[in-house]
Amino acid sequence: MTVSEGMDFAGYRLERRLGMGGMGTVYLAQHPRLPRKDALKVLSEGHTGDPVFRERFLREATIAARLNHPNLVAVRDRGQHAGRLWIAMQYVDGIDLAQLIRRRPGALPLDRAVRIVTEAAKGLDTLHRKGVLHRDVKPANILVAEQDGRPDRVLITDFGIARPANAPTNSTGAGLSATLAYAAPEQINGGAIDRRTDVYALGCVLYEMLTGSVPFPRDTPAAVMYAHLHETPPSLDKSGLPPGFDEVIATALAKNPGERYPSCGALATAAAAAAQGTVRLAAVRAPSRRRPIVYAAIAAAVLIAVTAAVVGFSRAGSTEHAPTATALGPQTAVDPVSWGAYTYVAQTFPELLPASQFGSGYQEMWGCKPTDELLRDLPVDVFVPTGRISCFGNREPVQTVEFVCNADRSPIAPPPTYDRAEGDEQWTRTSSNGNLHWGTYLDRYKAPQLTGYLRLYFDDPDRSFCYIVVTGAQNGTELRAAWWTEAPL
Numbered sequence: 001m002t003v004s005e006g007m008d009f010a011g012y013r014l015e016r017r018l019g020m021g022g023m024g025t026v027y028l029a030q031h032p033r034l035p036r037k038d039a040l041k042v043l044s045e046g047h048t049g050d051p052v053f054r055e056r057f058l059r060e061a062t063i064a065a066r067l068n069h070p071n072l073v074a075v076r077d078r079g080q081h082a083g084r085l086w087i088a089m090q091y092v093d094g095i096d097l098a099q100l101i102r103r104r105p106g107a108l109p110l111d112r113a114v115r116i117v118t119e120a121a122k123g124l125d126t127l128h129r130k131g132v133l134h135r136d137v138k139p140a141n142i143l144v145a146e147q148d149g150r151p152d153r154v155l156i157t158d159f160g161i162a163r164p165a166n167a168p169t170n171s172t173g174a175g176l177s178a179t180l181a182y183a184a185p186e187q188i189n190g191g192a193i194d195r196r197t198d199v200y201a202l203g204c205v206l207y208e209m210l211t212g213s214v215p216f217p218r219d220t221p222a223a224v225m226y227a228h229l230h231e232t233p234p235s236l237d238k239s240g241l242p243p244g245f246d247e248v249i250a251t252a253l254a255k256n257p258g259e260r261y262p263s264c265g266a267l268a269t270a271a272a273a274a275a276q277g278t279v280r281l282a283a284v285r286a287p288s289r290r291r292p293i294v295y296a297a298i299a300a301a302v303l304i305a306v307t308a309a310v311v312g313f314s315r316a317g318s319t320e321h322a323p324t325a326t327a328l329g330p331q332t333a334v335d336p337v338s339w340g341a342y343t344y345v346a347q348t349f350p351e352l353l354p355a356s357q358f359g360s361g362y363q364e365m366w367g368c369k370p371t372d373e374l375l376r377d378l379p380v381d382v383f384v385p386t387g388r389i390s391c392f393g394n395r396e397p398v399q400t401v402e403f404v405c406n407a408d409r410s411p412i413a414p415p416p417t418y419d420r421a422e423g424d425e426q427w428t429r430t431s432s433n434g435n436l437h438w439g440t441y442l443d444r445y446k447a448p449q450l451t452g453y454l455r456l457y458f459d460d461p462d463r464s465f466c467y468i469v470v471t472g473a474q475n476g477t478e479l480r481a482a483w484w485t486e487a488p489l
Contacts, residue, residue, distance in 0.1 A: 452475045
């Protein structure tokens with residue numbers, strides 16, 4: 001069956017071709033029942049009869065459907081139509097990073113490159129925490145949505161050759177699956193691979209953003225493979241970048257995985273520190289016993305930044321129970337400059353709220369900012385006894401999410417309710433416990449519209465000073481199923 005623009009396919013209306021996506025063609029498509037656009041990926045006709053490519057295509061949908069993170073492209077459905085396999089994915093109105101690099105001759109602006117690698121690292125680290133390796137990190141698999149007046153949205157896509165980290169697979173198989181320009185030495189020589197293989201590839205991507213070139217541009221595939229296995233990446237000393245970037249790239253692209261950063265987030269943190277000129281990293285070729293010094297230097301820089309933010313807003317009000325820098329765990333990467341006096345709220349819910357107020361959080365939550373009870377904007381650098389962060393949802397189906405916390409960490413009183421109760425339960429998860437209430441209420445700002453409503457409370461002392469309010473959908477039961485089930489708490 002020939003697939004083309006303008007036709008109906010599996011109920012979707014194919015509006016235009018977006019490009020080639022790994023094993024198939026991706027189209028912008030109108031959803032058959034909902035008022036939204038999806039990206040529909042159709043397995044190419046030449047691969048339809050190939051069981052290896054069919055298995056990869058189906059595995060992509062299986063892996064991605066289990067993931068939910070603002071830096072990972074969401075898979076919404078899959079099927080087969082007239083013999084052709086298809087996957088419906090979240091449509092990102094943007095371009096891939098490879099196009100962005102080609103569009104700008106030379107390097108990307110330093111702050112933009114660091115932000116892109118930071119956001120990409122969040123998505124990749126989420127994959128790794130779920131026990132999945134991407135194995136083909138490259139600019140073409142990083143989508144960038146430019147937003148007027150706001151930082152780029154960055155999402156990882158294409159999980160066609162992703163594998164569970166413990167899968168007994170040879171990294172090369174019948175030929176190298178990863179893209180050669182970004183392939184780690186262990187992928188080339190058939191060695192064991194782990195999350196540091198993706199760290200290497202992300203280091204190659206960072207190098208390309210900083211220079212406009214891949215680390216090892218060579219004339220033949222054999223020469224590229226030799227360079228990955230034996231040559232050090234070219235120096236950045238004459239590029240005008242802060243001096244720490246040579247060490248950042250050298251560590252990320254170390255031939256021995258044990259000498260690389262332990263996670264993509266650690267690489268992004270080192271890049272951010274180098275960009276600020278606050279850290280001069282230890283030499284990459286130093287013996288491995290010196291590696292803790294590198295991470296200690298990075299941690300010290302982050303600690304100084306967090307402490308400065310805490311001291312800064314302590315002058316505006318009481319900080320008897322203000323959050324300290326030790327609250328910033330290695331996976332939170334909360335930006336204290338962006339959140340200011342509300343850093344303690346973001347640190348309390350690092351998997352829900354974005355790392356900075358200009359990023360996106362759980363289920364594409366965006367536009368997060370400090371407000372008062374009437375949703376009027378408040379300055380981020382002014383301390384208030386009870387902090388409130390209000391965010392917009394992606395309307396699938398969440399409309400708004402509010403985080404309300406007492407700055408002195410005293411237990412918070414429940415707010416008044418205006419809802420028709422539908423359910424109430426005590427809940428317990430490995431990280432926390434508390435009470436969940438859900439119902440339907442008359443929206444005070446959009447009367448007479450009825451809206452689903454969740455109120456989430458915490459019993460454990462680490463979070464009992466906060467509650468969360470979520471609105472959206474037609475009723476609380478529907479909203480609970482769509483938001484609460486997978487909420488990372």
